Amino acid sequence: MRMSQLVGRRVKEDPKDAVIPSHKFLIRGGYVRQVSAGIFSLLPIGKRIIAKIEAIIRDEMNKIDGQEIMMPVVLPAELWEESGRYESVGPELLRFKDRNGKRMILAMTHEEAVVHLIRTEVTSYKQLPVMVYQIQTKYRDEARARGGLIRVREFTMKDAYSFHTSQECLEEYYKEAHEAYVNVFRRIGMKNVLSIESNSGMMGGKVSHEFMAVSEFGEDTIFVSPDYTYRANREVAHADWKFEKEEPQELEKVHTPGKESIEEVSSFLGLKPENTGKAVFYKDHEGKLVFAMIRGDFEVNESKLSNFVQSAELEFADDELIRSVGAVPGFASPMSIDRDKVRIVIDRSIAESSNLVVGANEKDYHYKNFNYGRDLQDVEITDIATVREGDTCPVTGQPLKLERGIEVGNIFQLGTKYTETMNCHYLDENGKSQVPIMGCYGIGVGRSMASVIEQSHDDYGPIWPITIAPYEVQLCALNPKKDEIRELSEKLYKEMKSAGIDVLYDDRGEKAGFMFSDADLIGIPLRLVVSPKMLADGKVEFKRRGSRDGETWPVEEVMDKIKAEIAAEYEKFA
């Protein structure tokens, strides 16, 4: 490709809206352009990167016997009504009507569509297990798009779905898919990606993993042990907390005028937050009150609580609802409240500690020396605590470290949630009707591209791994008005093209600095410069992206040497 013809200009200044490096460079380098909030066009070099990422994904999916298909973006609402998600999913599902008034949706994921397909095409145990996948557009009407390609509304996703006759078979395939994902991210040159335990929550499965590109700009918080043996999303992370019981002392009501928060109460009484119990009230999806209690120095983990009470939409309860069960906001206690109207869930930190300060359900009063077992019985006890940096790793015993991550992929053991509700069956070897067990596997393609930039750039632009770089080699002709420069550059360009090398040829005759700055923004890993100075000695300069020092190659050796360099680059990601 000749740079003089390339669509997509480079810009010198950072776009005012961009706050993270990948967003800045994607705009400045001419990879993408925003059309609307969270909606982007891909320009030629962006599209080439995406195509290369997709090719690697395809290769790995095909290796684990995936069969590529393509399902529609627009789906009838009735398909989503079958699974129940037409109602259960919020406004991020874009609903609309066609000209006949028929209710339609823009697919944000394809479990329904794939079950619709598989239930008619796969009817015998002999056809199982089977995996189908597609690389296709998804639309999610995000409340707030952000971070360039990190959180968008329309995006390309590879989504794969597997169907099995047994849980064992699913688990075995799940391992293969996990391995394939590791290969994908290695091959696209993502330097630091972790597979972590994640929250399958309402998706219906038991086991799931997220693949996180570690980045300070990630939206997810993850906890890892120092040796990375333990890796989990904050939503599900747990720690090896140790609590100690002391001799219970007599329950004592104390006057705490106007002291509502943990900090106020504990400092007023000359105690530490860990000597108190904190009450947090939520409203579940049916509007019922959930009373969560945790030791004062912890925070309630809403994901854990939400999973435990099987309610997808927990929200903070208002004071009116709290009072309706006999509790007093700011001075609430699980004792002496209407147990029929409220579900009480207490954290282990409460059940396994002693002599805590808790509310007295009376304005301006607390109790000292609350002890679970003596002062409260028969409530649900579980782990609803949010892990803090430095808490003890449940596996290694070491202090946990906090990282931020961009979710670039996820894999779920779904079970039969969709196959069952949508009447998907096959006949087993005994001629009996069975429901297949499902797994699903996603990769965000554009988000992966952005994540590679986050992990591989310098002040001047992205540094692409050769496996996904828009071109393998950039050829720069410095001063092509000079015949010998132009002639050699054209010759090298043609030779590389016919040798099957992806080459971007800067034939514009710009000043060196201008040309190199553009080259840095395009981030091609290998660069050849034809210049009068070098050519006087019969040499051409070779540079790697990211290094300011080059080598000089004799003109007649350029083709051999560049082929060797390209091969060596690919070797790094094999």
Next chain:
RNA sequence: CGGGGUAUAGCGCAGUCUGGCUAGCGCAUUUGGUUUGGGACCAAAGGGUCGCAGGUUCGAAUCCUGCUACCCCGACCA
């Protein structure tokens, strides 16, 4: 959805408070010339419904009302 901000040429911005000549600057673009190793120089040129609608006024980018879009923080996130 809550809080904050922005909207003027392709991009980045000034002008708005305090209404007043033909709306300006840098970059980019086009033409001619000089240049050519890390974002050159000279000269000329093209490019604007000042987000939209309504109002006030002799006169509105500027004041008033309503709306919309976009960005940031938060909430939400199959």
